[in-house]
Amino acid sequence: MNTPIAIEIVMLLAGLLFVLGIVGVIIRKNIIFMLLSVEIMLNAAGLAFIAAGSRWAQPDGQVMFIFILAMAAAEVSVGLALILRIYHQHRSLDIDKLKEMKG
Amino acid sequence: MILVYLIGLLMGGGVLALLMGQWNNSLPKWIALCTVSTGFILLLSFWIDQSRIMNTLLPETWMMEYRHDWISTFGISFHLAIDGLSLLLLVLTFFLGILAVLCSWKEVKERIGFYHFNLLWILAGISGVFMAMDLFLFYFFWEVMLIPMYFLIGIWGSENREYAAYKFFIFTQASGLLMLLAILGIYFIHGSNTGNYTFNYFELLGSDIAPNVAFWLMLGFMVAFVVKLPIVPFHSWLPDAHSEAPTAGSLILAGLLLKTGAYGILRFVLPLFPGAAQLVAPWAMLLGVIGIIYGAILAYSQTDLKRLIAYTSVSHMGFIMLGIFAFNELALQGVVMQLVTHAISTGALFIMAGMLKERLHTRDLRLMGGLWTQMPQMGASAILLAMASLGLPGLGNFIAEFLILLGAFKANVWLTILATCGLIFSAIYSLRLIQQVFLGASKNLDPIQDFSWREITLMASLLLSIIWLGLYPQPVINTVRPTIKKLEELFLIEKEYGHILINNKRIDSLPEKNVRQVKTELVPSNTHSYVR
Amino acid sequence: MMDHLLWLIPAFPLVGFILLALWGKHLSRFWTAIIGAGSVSLSAILTLFIGLNFLSSTPADGHYSQTLWTWFEVATFIPKITLYLDALSLVFVFVITFIGALIHIYSVAFMAADKDYARFFACMNLFVVSMLLLVLADNLLLLYLGWEGVGLCSYLLIGFWYENPSNGYAARKAFIITRIGDTAMAIGLFVLFYQFGTLSIPDILALTPTTWHEGATITTVTALLLLAGGVGKSAQLPLQTWLPDAMAGPSPVSALIHAATMVTAGVYLVARMHVIFQLSPIAQMVVAGIGAATLLIAGFSALTQYDIKRVLAYSTISQIGYMFLALGLGAWTAAIFHFMIHAFFKALLFLAAGAVIEALNHEHNMFRMGGLKSKLPVIFWTFLVGSASLAALPIISAGFYSKDQILWYAWASEHGNTTLWLIALFGAFLTAVYTTRMLLLTFWGDAKTAVSHYPSKLMTIPLAILAFFSLFAGFIELPHNFGHLTLFSDLLHQVLPETILKAGIHGELLFQLLAMLVTFGGIYMAYILWYRKPQLTEKLKQSAPLIHLYRFWFSGWGFDQVYQVLLVKPVVFIASINKNDVIDKFYQGIAILMVRLNRALSFTQSGSLRWYIIGLVVGAILILSIQVIL
């Protein structure tokens, strides 16, 4: 029923999303945006897994995606908790203010 | 077994001194003194015992051996053995060890236990180096002596001690690691050739190594030894280390640590890589000569007493390099003599520098002068030592240098002539030393004590030995003769057929066999067992 | 039987040295003197004893020898501590012990006021030991031991009054310059060893003629190397500059070391190794040339000095020049004869000068002396005798006979030629001039400095004895047209070859007369210039070229300055710019590089998360790039 979508195209999409995520992480100042961008990257990786799974017609890709989902959830929860802490301490979410350790 | 006891004695004594240092300040000194003296007496009696045999017949090269498996997966064993060379250097080690303890008797006032711990462990490491017949073990001891030395310089040294300690440690460690690479290289080459993976010195002696590989491996060994000796341009750690170390540290550095470098070349570089050694011989000799003259000129310009003496060491060690690579019995015997006599004379100079520092609180030559008036005894000793260092006949150093030059003359006339000119420079700096410190108008008006009884004993033992070595060095020569003879034979053969092996066009079966035969002769065929 | 006593000759002073060195501080002056002078005197007596024995019953092989022990034994190199006494060494041993003993006795009084009494005698004794070993050595290595040993003692004694840095400087200068020669000599020893496989002197001398060809390069090289050693020690051109400065030591030291014995070690060496020199005409010519040049240069310099001891020093250089000249001419015995006579009169002159100097409260300047003739009669007469001998006053002085021999050989021997002879003759003239000048300035004229104390008997008796020998020792060897007595050369011909004369040379008498004339001419000229018409001297001093010449001579022909510029300054300069070791800079450079790298890298650890992420991305890019490229 389905005409196959060229797998390269999907991978390219995943790659584009991945790189957009990277750009996001690098250029944003607010930690929340950085977290969001990381989520984009994880999603891109998930997309790549889904594509690979469907390429082989295996459920493994989807299983992996589910685990990625779990990981993203855990990570976001800790991350947001940390963001709360940072906001308490610095009254700001500017990542450039977190430079106390260096050298 | 006695060999193990010697090392164990020193290490145990060190730990004991460390522990006792917590309770009592003078106990560690006595412990150290007793420990080293016991070892010395033990060795001396063995030496005398041996020399009786030596006079009557040509003895076996190897006098004692001890072997115990250590890391068998790698073919590493705890393998100690001594021949004449080792024995001689061991005696020297313990002799200077006693002096080191004595000369720090008053100088060291803090952390006495730890100090003596370090002192004894250095001696243990050095003894180990002189006895180890397993390359891994050798490297092990080679490094073991560094750490306590590092502490000795770094804790009890003078103002700039940390810099000196770092420099010392990093130089020796860097070169040592290169040697480790070379050791591993020879290990694997030998292993893959014969299927027998071992670090055993005797087994590695016979190994066949392709000439170009042998060359690099030899360089690996050489770097370590040359840095330790030290030879220009690898000498720059030495003046700092020597001048900053406490007296005993300088004594051991100059007297023993430097000697391990020469010992290493004699024991490992030459027998393991005769062909490659032959190849670099002219360059090595050239370096030696450069060292002689460069060290002497630098010594002349120093204003720091200990630095001056340190540079004289550089100069004297140049002779050793020159002699070793002359590859004949005369020069090699000269080298051994130089090892012993330089240890004594320069050691004594350092002790004297320490005594001066104790009295004047300075090492700056410009602040000294005219001390003869108040310290004629020290002045006289200093003159004798200066004369020793400039190679006055009748003192041990002369015989050493003369033999080296005589031997080297055969190998390379022009370099030897240059080296002989070094004798003029040595006169220049030695006399400057005497002039600056003892002669001239007195600059110090405070009353200064001449030698105390402890110091007299110290000095007298050194001076007497240097005179003894100058007038009747035969016991020393006899002791090392078998070792030196074998080395020379090896090179005679190598020289005769060496070019064939080096060019490696067509290896004639006969000469190769000869080389191997001689090489394996270095292995003890029937070691006397003096194990009691 | 006498062989077994040989070791005692050096042993006495050695024991003296050891005793004085170890317990000198605790001994009274009396005992110090007894030990110091006594030990050498014992040696002298023993030498007489052995010498007489030797002369009366010369052993068949011409020498006594005694092996004490094998020094060491390495491969085929087996030098032994063996003493070897033949005619040549006997002469030297005799001079050393005998004059040594006299000088020691003199010193007992001379040094009486010095605080370092024991040190003085210890060093002197050690010197005698070394010198004896030098001349008694059976092999060159042992000789070298003595050779360097005397150098050490010379150093110690020149710098005896160490508080004054300039004395120390003079001592160092002496040691280092002689060391230069010694080094060359050491190289000579290496060559000899590889040529003959031994350093034993008799063996080498026996082997040389069969091994080496006459005039071969190796022969010449070896001979020149040995000669370099001799030149250094004997203060010959070009290494002569140390000796005048060496006068900083006490006068007995100058007498013993820098006049009578040590400085003639070079003569001994060349004579000892004469076989080698004989085989090399070039070397021999060089020896003669050096001798001739030295005697002339030193003679001119002596003419200009005002320090009495420096005059004597230059005269010593000059006289040793004569000895070298003789050696170069192949007049071996003449050289040794002149050595012996010179030892007597020069020791005498130095001791007498020392007495004068002490009497005048350490005044060295001759122009401040004068008029001592009557005040110090004993000194005056002995000094006069010595001077006569030095100036080779004909017939009555020993110096005449020895010097005349050399002059004659300069003309007549097969190596001799007119130039050498003229130089030697002119040298004799100069000698006469400066000797007379010295004598006149010191003892005649007005007294300019008061005499503070007078020499004791202990000082005058040795002077008298030496004066006796300075006058009469010459009579053991007389020219053939004048008695033809050859006691001395007969003795030495056991060891040294006869001088070969050119064929058909006659008229020795003419030459002798010429020499006498020259001597008298010199004396007269000095008499005119410095006594009769001193205003003439003043006038001469006005002329500019002469004053420059005067200064030039006074400074010893500018050798010191040249060496200063050519050798000393460059070495000191190099040493001073490289004091901190340029090689160390390389390692410091590495260390600094590491620190710089560390700083640069630390900079990347900025603490900025964004930066870290960029780092991560760059890492990823690099890895992928490797894959893209490969």
Added chain:
Amino acid sequence: MDIFFYITAFVTLFSTIMVITRHNPVHALLYLVISLLSLSVIFFLLGAPFVALLEIIIYAGAIMVLFIFVIMLLNLGKETAAQEKAWLKPTVWIGPVILSTILLAELFYLIITAQPPSYNLQTVDSKAVAISLFTPYLIGVELAAMLLMAGVVGAAHIGQQKKTVLHRFLKEEEPQ
């Protein structure tokens, strides 16, 4: 089908670009939700309906709500937007964008040169996923549970509001 895919892909990309360029956090978050929704369509197109659902429910639903919750809690609004606006200048983003472009180019190059073989798209339904999830990968699920536990414990500890702070940096914050 293809066209459908391309449209969705375009929407995804566009909204993602908007996410990383918006100044206001809430706006960005909403764009992210759009991006996730369109991505779930792509999942569906790729034959993974179960995951497409999970994407909407958990990601767009739960996780994004968490974000919104925090943004609201911290009252991030104008201030943050102004801060971001001031920050996001070409000088800031040009470098990272170039870097990322390089990375992207390399990725593209490597992926395209790889030429993976063609295949027939098959739907892997939720049953298949469930079966594999709970038979071979059961341990994985258990481990995921531990992972979540770690997240929960960590978040709970870090996030809890308890003023027992005795630290030098915070002394001024504490009245008691």
Added chain:
Amino acid sequence: MLGNNFIALSPLLLLAGSSVLIMLLIALKLSHRTIQFASLFLFVLAFSSLFYAHDLFSHPIEPLLIVDRFSLFIMGLIIFSGLIVNILSYIYFEEKEESPKEYYVLLFLCTLGACVLAVSKHFISLFLGLEILTVGLYGLIAYLRARHYNIEAGIKYLILAAFSSAFLLFGMALIYLQTGSMEFLTIGQSLHSLTSLPPLFLTGLGLMLVGIGFKLAVVPFHMWTADIYQGAPTPVTGFIATVSKGGVLAVLLRFFIEIDGFRFKTLMLILISIAVVSMIIGNLLALQQKNVKRILAYSSIAHLGYLLVALIPGSTMSLQSVCFYLVVYVITILTAFGILIILSTKENDADDIESYKGLFWKHPLLACIFSVALLSLAGIPLTAGFVGKFLILAANLQAGFWLTAFVLVISSVIGLYYYLRIISKMFSGRGGVLLKEKRAYPIFYLISVIVLLTLTLFIILFGTYPSGLMYFVAYFQFK
């Protein structure tokens, strides 16, 4: 079969169970001390279960995990490190402002994650293990949440770890796309006939290396290390340095061996470059550092470089040397951090190098222990570090990798300087900031010191008589 699975998984089960159990104990409001003892007991239990599991020879639990000798060895190392960190944690956290109880839960979880890494043979388990470890670490690093440094380190680690995880995942996806499997063995089999790697696979591997490299903190993914080491509580830093790196290295090793990555030139080139650069830059970075924790961080970069160098030849000896060095490294670094923990005060971690001035004269024992640890890190004979380095060099030279051996030598010489710097500070004159020992908790102080002393003795024992450990390592060798 199922029973065997349980036996094989018993360490993991115990660790997982422990975390739950501790949580229950927290709920019961038990004291810190009780919880400490309980977790100590549980760690010991988990450790001893290894012996129980040891009877099984290479037991796979399809498709995710495999329990074989190698994984047992690594698990042993990990649990052992966890155990030591656990013991040392008490005196550190007891005086801190935070309730230390949840800490133990996270500690168990992280240990579990690392153990999962050690036994995983599948991307899914790899990923899950890694994430359990990482997410646990977020909590641990930011544990002292009131402190700026902790929080800063936490957020840095979180963002970077998630970022690098994304790379890891993307890489895995590419490999999965290429090979159709996520199991190491199957992946290896699909590559079996190939002489060079397919580009997609290589790309995937490259991206995975970013993720793995980040966790291992090798150059160029190393920049976070120092900040996180400095910011995290000291026991956690020790934990990161040992457990997290050990687990990741184990899985890397397994993956490489299964796919036989040593055949592929490009891959090796990448690894060699990473190793070489890590050794040099790591050591250079530490050269003038004044913060001891940062020094140790930079030194760990270099040490991971050494470990990679050890891995590179891929021979039996090389694998043995990796294991040997890992043991040595873990023991040594734990000892070093142990000293830091003991000397830390309530307000400050003992990380300023100046505060170590004259330590030897105040606390000789601690200074000696620290010196031995540092010397071992520097690779000086008599300490285990030397033997480790020796083995690495031997493995490299045996395979003819002269360049890497040479760089190792050079860089360890550079490294020597900063180790000596700390040592000479300790032995230099009296004075300096007073560092207090934690005598307030005598029992735990004593226990900690005894533990450190034992570790030190092990360092010296392995340095002087390494045969035992060599046999041990060879026995637990991979395959």
